[in-house]
Amino acid sequence: MCTEDADESRSAESLQFDFGTIRVATDDFSEANKLGQGGFGSVYRGKLPNGEEIAVKRLSMDSGQGDLEFKNDVLLMAMLQHRNLIRLLGFCLEGNERLLVYEYLPNISLDHIIFGMTDLCIFFNFKNLL
Numbered sequence: 001m002c003t004e005d006a007d008e009s010r011s012a013e014s015l016q017f018d019f020g021t022i023r024v025a026t027d028d029f030s031e032a033n034k035l036g037q038g039g040f041g042s043v044y045r046g047k048l049p050n051g052e053e054i055a056v057k058r059l060s061m062d063s064g065q066g067d068l069e070f071k072n073d074v075l076l077m078a079m080l081q082h083r084n085l086i087r088l089l090g091f092c093l094e095g096n097e098r099l100l101v102y103e104y105l106p107n108i109s110l111d112h113i114i115f116g117m118t119d120l121c122i123f124f125n126f127k128n129l130l
């Protein structure tokens with residue numbers, strides 16, 4: 001393994017959550033904690049032992065993506081940080097299970113982000129018309 005590969009796998013490890021921790025945090029992915037369903041799987045609300053609230057995306061099991069490919073995608077997503085992007089805190093890989101762990105945003109914050117972006121689009125469209 002070259003130094004770069006070693007560095008990548010080390011940073012991937014720092015983002016890796018233990019499956020048991022997420023299972024407890026989401027009350028075993030209970031229906032009561034289900035926030036919604038997206039194209040890639042269901043999303044559950046959870047609480048980490050340190051009190052931090054999270055949103056866990058449990059990916060459908062038929063993605064066909066390899067473990068390394070998945071870890072690389074997660075690393076890339078974790079590096080993208082912007083005030084209009086929901087922060088990816090990490091991931092979990094166990095057997096066929098693939099989880100993405102995000103910061104939890106209450107509805108009101110999601111609305112703010114969506115409206116914030118809409119305002120920006122309207123602003124730029126107006127500018128282009130002038």
Ligand SMILES: Nc1ncnc2c1ncn2[C@@H]1O[C@H](COP(=O)(O)OP(=O)(O)OP(=O)(O)O)[C@@H](O)[C@H]1O
Nearest residue numbers: 035036037038039040043055086102103104105106
């Ligand atoms: N970080 C989060 N905090 C709070 N709720 C969330 C969060 N992420 C997702 N959700 C909830 O889970 C639902 C599904 O989200 P998800 O991102 O899987 O799908 P989507 O936004 O519908 O689009 P797509 O499947 O195309 O990505 C959302 O509509 C939202 O209600």
